[in-house]
Amino acid sequence: MAGGLPLHALPAAALRDRIASREVSAEEAARHFLDRIARLDGGIGAFLRVDAEGALRSARASDARLDAGGAPRPLEGVPVAVKDNLNVEGLPTTCASRILEGFVAPRDATAVARLRAAGAVILGKTNLDEFAMGSSTENSAFGPTRNPRDPSRVPGGSSGGSAAAVAAGFAPLALGSDTGGSIRQPAALCGILGLKPTYGRVSRSGLVAFGSSLDQVGPLCRTAADAALALSVIAGRDPMDATSLALEAPAASLAEGGLRGMRVGVVKEHLEGEGLEPAVKAAVEAAVGVLRAGGAEVREVSLPRSGDGIAVYYLVATSEASSNLARFDGVRYGLRVEGRDLAGMYEETRDRGFGTEVKRRILLGTFALSAGYADAYYQRALRVRRLIADDLDRAFREVDVLVGPTAPTVAFPLGEKIEDPLAMYLCDVFAVTANLAGIPAVSVPCGADPAGLPAGFQVMAPALREDAALRAAAAVEAAGLLPAALPGAFA
Amino acid sequence: MSARPPRLVVGVEVHVQLATRTKAFCACPVEFGAEPNALCCPVCLGHPGALPTLNRGALAAAVRAGLALGCAVAPRGAVRWDRKNYFYPDLPKGYQITQYDHPLCENGALALSDGTRVRIRRAHLEEDTGKSSHAGDGETLVDFNRCGVPLLEIVTEPDLGSAAAVEEYLRLLRDRMILAGASSCSMEKGEMRCEPNVSLVRGDGSSTGISELKNLNSFAAVRAAVAFEAKRLEEGPWHPAGAAPPRTTYGWDDAGGRTILQRTKETAADYRYFPEPDLPDLPAEALAGFVAEGRAALAAADADRSAAAGRARAEAVRLGLAADQADLLLVRDLTGGRFAAALAAAEGAGAPAAEAGPALAGWFLGPLAGWVNGRGGDWAALRASAGDLAAALGLQRTGKATAQVVKEHLLAGEWPGTGGDPAAFLAGRGLLGGAGEEAVRAACAEVVAANPDVVAKIRAGKTAARGALVGQVMKRMRGTADPGAVNRILDGLL
Ligand SMILES: [Zn+2]
Numbered sequence: 001m002a003g004g005l006p007l008h009a010l011p012a013a014a015l016r017d018r019i020a021s022r023e024v025s026a027e028e029a030a031r032h033f034l035d036r037i038a039r040l041d042g043g044i045g046a047f048l049r050v051d052a053e054g055a056l057r058s059a060r061a062s063d064a065r066l067d068a069g070g071a072p073r074p075l076e077g078v079p080v081a082v083k084d085n086l087n088v089e090g091l092p093t094t095c096a097s098r099i100l101e102g103f104v105a106p107r108d109a110t111a112v113a114r115l116r117a118a119g120a121v122i123l124g125k126t127n128l129d130e131f132a133m134g135s136s137t138e139n140s141a142f143g144p145t146r147n148p149r150d151p152s153r154v155p156g157g158s159s160g161g162s163a164a165a166v167a168a169g170f171a172p173l174a175l176g177s178d179t180g181g182s183i184r185q186p187a188a189l190c191g192i193l194g195l196k197p198t199y200g201r202v203s204r205s206g207l208v209a210f211g212s213s214l215d216q217v218g219p220l221c222r223t224a225a226d227a228a229l230a231l232s233v234i235a236g237r238d239p240m241d242a243t244s245l246a247l248e249a250p251a252a253s254l255a256e257g258g259l260r261g262m263r264v265g266v267v268k269e270h271l272e273g274e275g276l277e278p279a280v281k282a283a284v285e286a287a288v289g290v291l292r293a294g295g296a297e298v299r300e301v302s303l304p305r306s307g308d309g310i311a312v313y314y315l316v317a318t319s320e321a322s323s324n325l326a327r328f329d330g331v332r333y334g335l336r337v338e339g340r341d342l343a344g345m346y347e348e349t350r351d352r353g354f355g356t357e358v359k360r361r362i363l364l365g366t367f368a369l370s371a372g373y374a375d376a377y378y379q380r381a382l383r384v385r386r387l388i389a390d391d392l393d394r395a396f397r398e399v400d401v402l403v404g405p406t407a408p409t410v411a412f413p414l415g416e417k418i419e420d421p422l423a424m425y426l427c428d429v430f431a432v433t434a435n436l437a438g439i440p441a442v443s444v445p446c447g448a449d450p451a452g453l454p455a456g457f458q459v460m461a462p463a464l465r466e467d468a469a470l471r472a473a474a475a476v477e478a479a480g481l482l483p484a485a486l487p488g489a490f491a
Numbered sequence: 492m493s494a495r496p497p498r499l500v501v502g503v504e505v506h507v508q509l510a511t512r513t514k515a516f517c518a519c520p521v522e523f524g525a526e527p528n529a530l531c532c533p534v535c536l537g538h539p540g541a542l543p544t545l546n547r548g549a550l551a552a553a554v555r556a557g558l559a560l561g562c563a564v565a566p567r568g569a570v571r572w573d574r575k576n577y578f579y580p581d582l583p584k585g586y587q588i589t590q591y592d593h594p595l596c597e598n599g600a601l602a603l604s605d606g607t608r609v610r611i612r613r614a615h616l617e618e619d620t621g622k623s624s625h626a627g628d629g630e631t632l633v634d635f636n637r638c639g640v641p642l643l644e645i646v647t648e649p650d651l652g653s654a655a656a657v658e659e660y661l662r663l664l665r666d667r668m669i670l671a672g673a674s675s676c677s678m679e680k681g682e683m684r685c686e687p688n689v690s691l692v693r694g695d696g697s698s699t700g701i702s703e704l705k706n707l708n709s710f711a712a713v714r715a716a717v718a719f720e721a722k723r724l725e726e727g728p729w730h731p732a733g734a735a736p737p738r739t740t741y742g743w744d745d746a747g748g749r750t751i752l753q754r755t756k757e758t759a760a761d762y763r764y765f766p767e768p769d770l771p772d773l774p775a776e777a778l779a780g781f782v783a784e785g786r787a788a789l790a791a792a793d794a795d796r797s798a799a800a801g802r803a804r805a806e807a808v809r810l811g812l813a814a815d816q817a818d819l820l821l822v823r824d825l826t827g828g829r830f831a832a833a834l835a836a837a838e839g840a841g842a843p844a845a846e847a848g849p850a851l852a853g854w855f856l857g858p859l860a861g862w863v864n865g866r867g868g869d870w871a872a873l874r875a876s877a878g879d880l881a882a883a884l885g886l887q888r889t890g891k892a893t894a895q896v897v898k899e900h901l902l903a904g905e906w907p908g909t910g911g912d913p914a915a916f917l918a919g920r921g922l923l924g925g926a927g928e929e930a931v932r933a934a935c936a937e938v939v940a941a942n943p944d945v946v947a948k949i950r951a952g953k954t955a956a957r958g959a960l961v962g963q964v965m966k967r968m969r970g971t972a973d974p975g976a977v978n979r980i981l982d983g984l985l
Binding site: 086087093095100103105106107109204205206207208209212213239240241242243319320322323325326327328329331332333342346366369370371374378 | 533536537538539540541542543544545574576578580583584585586631633761763765768769770771
């Protein structure tokens with residue numbers, strides 16, 4: 001038996017191997033994680049709902065399968081936490097919003113169904129910023145999630161519940177969604193790894209849409225190898241999503257292969273950006289040093305239109321969101337508040353059902369698409385979006401990956417930015433580029449500030465080159481710039 | 492006022508329901524008349540997380556339809572989907588998937604019989620909405636069975652100049668859609684919804700507002716509504732040339748025979764169209780296969796129809812049918828093969844073609860068409876079989892039942908809906924076998940006795956008055972008397 005590491009400190013692949021080799025049963029593993037959640041999540045708030053019964057049922061099914069001599073599947077018995085904007089059959093999908101009150105998902109999201117088919121055990125649903133709109137998980141109708149590294153601070157967002165669950169050892173693997181950094185930024189702030197795949201790699205079927213042309217489902221976990229394993233399970237063509245790419249899922253060995261011959265571009269605008277904390281900058285430079293020392297060829301690369309990213313992102317994402325969230329109208333499911341007439345019912349329902357940030361974004365998007373303004377806002381944003389993608393195409397002719405900080409800061413105290421939407425939006429200034437261009441990007445821990453708060457290193461790669469991004473991330477991970485041990489109370 | 496009368500200007504928007512087994516963007520079946528909300532799924536109900544996927548059958552049908560209207564398919568190089576955003580309870584997603592500035596088909600035309608070329612601006616694919624109904628207690632109920640059913644919206648230029656031309660265009664359009672196998676265009680089932688835009692223009696360029704007419708459920712209603720509105724608009728008000736005339740929606744009150752104001756559009760609604768991110772653009776190359784298949788299917792349908800028309804012409808000569816009868820029964824096959832089957836049965840039972848053809852044609856286009864139209868217009872309601880109809884013709888040919896009895900008591904009553912032996916049906920009502928000589932003689936005598944003034948006129952030489960006596964005798968005999976016998980007996984009495 002490998003070392004004395006407790007089950008909750010193991011990466012997903014190692015836990016799966018212990019279950020597959022019958023060192024530990026899937027049921028024991030599930031109970032271990034469920035016990036931890038019951039004991040420790042009160043102070044974190046990572047989960048909105050724990051499905052102990054469902055988890056134990058699937059764990060026992062895994063054990064029965066192995067008992068019967070069945071071949072262990074890629075994630076046999078591995079507990080997984082799912083962001084609560086992904087449908088899990090029979091459980092409520094809340095999107096951390098009051099407006100979905102009472103809605104129970106009739107079927108699994110494709111990514112969830114594929115996890116189950118690979119033997120994973122779904123533990124429950126994790127907290128998020130309402131409809132994935134936010135960067136701190138404070139915009140949840142059911143209360144904030146706290147950062148396991150320092151519970152007075154935010155875990156980032158919007159996949160803050162999933163990131164905190166992995167960071168606290170409540171699950172070795174979690175699913176998140178990333179529209180403008182929502183997997184990578186919380187991974188960075190919680191000191192774990194997060195992968196946003198190429199747009200179209202993973203089916204969006206069953207993911208509640210925020211910005212449909214930007215949204216992508218991806219894993220949060222502890223290692224690059226786990227991210228590759230998870231991607232090999234959840235990716236691949238899905239007839240239920242017309243934008244899913246007609247490609248097989250990549251192999252689980254995607255993160256292997258090292259840095260040999262890799263050309264690394266350090267994004268000048270990201271490293272010289274205003275608001276980048278010195279400790280984050282120093283950590284990122286250390287990671288660049290690791291890549292150079294590992295044999296990569298490092299150079300500086302310019303993405304001149306980086307500065308427009310946030311503006312373009314907030315126009316495209318909010319425009320799409322204003323349309324995507326129109327279905328929450330009180331007519332067929334979820335919350336309904338009666339009004340004086342039909343229009344009154346819509347108004348009352350949406351007024352009480354949506355939180356402030358969601359309303360702000362619906363208004364922004366509605367405005368950006370309105371007759372007389374669409375040319376100046378939405379249409380112009382589409383044109384600049386193409387220019388940003390062109391910048392990246394040019395850069396990727398010279399380098400294999402682009403690197404820099406995932407977010408400008410380490411985790412900030414709860415309440416610090418909640419009254420200042422613009423400051424909050426700038427959390428994703430480096431992250432949105434990958435969503436606008438549809439390319440894959442990873443955040444991997446690259447150190448910590450003097451208070452021990454983690455910094456994230458972002459690796460972007462051309463479309464479908466998750467392998468390059470994960471190989472670079474694996475090299476940074478191997479350098480151990482952030483102590484691997486679970487934080488304080490969660491060890 | 493201008494000296495010349497104002498010119499009627501009409502353009503038409505038609506929504507045609509494409510003939511597919513499943514909905515446009517999900518796998519739900521398309522059926523008419525199912526239980527409310529029996530045909531829906533998370534996609535067409537707009538559940539969170541559900542995504543649309545294009546039904547390629549709908550695309551193929553839409554391409555065939557466009558080709559049948561002479562349109563260019565995807566002339567802008569790609570087909571794009573857009574979202575049209577608005578709130579309404581029958582619109583589950585809060586937007587309709589449609590095509591805004593890259594329609595599937597553009598620039599077609601249909602030619603009317605007088606040579607008028609009706610230009611078709613565009614034809615685009617979109618999804619239908621659900622159906623709201625307002626219950627008496629103020630509740631609104633919504634049936635989503637129709638929601639997501641594929642529609643083709645076909646928009647003409649304002650090239651139509653009369654109510655008759657509008658009707659001819661619509662009949663032609665329906666004929667093309669049926670030929671292309673794109674839609675069955677049953678107006679009763681809402682598979683073809685027509686909205687004419689009507690205005691008047693004077694010689695000096697001034698015009699009335701544009702009336703958009705809705706709720707038109709038959710060709711007759713379209714024709715009547717356009718004619719009514721054209722007349723009503725003559726009163727003005729008139730707007731100077733160059734000014735954008737106001738658009739107003741009117742519903743058609745079929746019973747009252749008039750249009751009813753629904754709403755005035757003060758400002759154009761802002762639908763915030765934007766490209767549908769859930770459906771990738773279809774490049775023209777991806778459509779090439781559909782276009783090639785569509786052309787082949789249309790050519791085959793045209794060839795079939797020409798061959799059928801040739802056969803029908805020869806058959807019309809053999810049967811001695813009038814051209815319009817042959818067209819309706821043999822070329823367009825209004826009865827779905829029922830005429831041909833009844834004819835075959837009658838010929839098989841020994842009736843000569845030249846006798847059975849005109850007789851059965853008269854039945855199918857006369858009393859039976861009336862019977863079917865009174866029951867929703869679906870010939871499937873006719874349960875009298877080909878053999879039953881041949882037997883009925885046999886009764887008439889052998890004098891066991893008069894033509895009048897067959898027409899009034901057999902073909903216009905309950906028998907078409909049940910079928911069965913016509914002899915037994917008539918016998919049970921005392922209408923079979925023709926009336927005996929004694930009964931006819933008695934009836935004639937009664938009528939002569941009851942009408943001394945008419946008898947006097949006839950005897951004075953006004954022989955035309957004799958028809959009144961024949962009619963009264965026939966009425967007394969409930970049509971069972973042979974008209975020849977009635978005339979012979981009356982001659983004797985007079
Ligand atoms: Zn459906």
